[in-house]
Amino acid sequence: GLNVLRIINEPTAAAIAYGLDKKVEGERNVLIFDLGGGTFDVSLLTIEEGIFEVKSTAGDTHLGGEDFDNRLVNHFVNEFKRKHKKDLSTNVRALRRLRTACERAKRTLSSSAQTSIEIDSLFEGIDFYTSITRARFEELCQDLFRSTIQPVDRVLTDAKIDKSLVHEIVL
The missing domain is CATH 3.30.420.40 (ATPase, nucleotide binding domain)
Incomplete structure (x- = not known):
């Protein structure tokens, strides 16, 4: 109409x-x-x-933005592995929750120098609390930024x- x-x-x-x-x-x-x-x-x-x-x-x-999200997700999957000796990458629900937190963190880093991620019982009852600086995010995504x-x-x-x-x- x-x-x-x-x-x-x-x-x-x-x-x-x-x-x-x-x-x-x-x-x-x-x-x-x-x-x-x-x-x-x-x-x-x-x-x-x-x-x-x-x-x-x-x-x-x-x-696109998903590529930057993926870098953060992979970074934190590896951090979780290092800290807890467990691989959450096979758990769809844990990955989805982590991805949602990473998308939020990416947006926060546009206006803040640092942000934290806090996910209760992310995988096998383990809470995941961590932080990332804008500088570290830029380092993780340097090739993506350069490709623009x-x-x-x-x-x-x-x-x-x-x-x-x-x-x-x-x-």
Whole structure:
């Protein structure tokens, strides 16, 4: 029952959501960096007088937030093994509970330097209490972070725009 006026692409929707259509006069180059749950997309838009033009797009369909979650899960499975001499990786319920805690920890580390994970009776009645710093998380995921640079470079090259000419970055 809705009347569709137009369909817009995701990078344009992100730019509008951040109010970039309302910013200063003149042409603005905007880089949209979208690291989703399962995919990574980066786009370069030009906005001028309310008109959005996608100059270039790149990404990695096999990189997303889940990859960062998996690094944390593997890290803590190994820590649990070291501390308790037990392998929880075969227990679906324990892994699911650990993954949920890791997703929460990842989000917390975006705004805090450290976070803790506390899961009562995680595996065979053993409580799992631990912590991780943002620095350690970055170390565990260093190659994943680095793999986002090449698509960003490709977008800038394809759009023929130097990084110094990017006015806004939307993460």
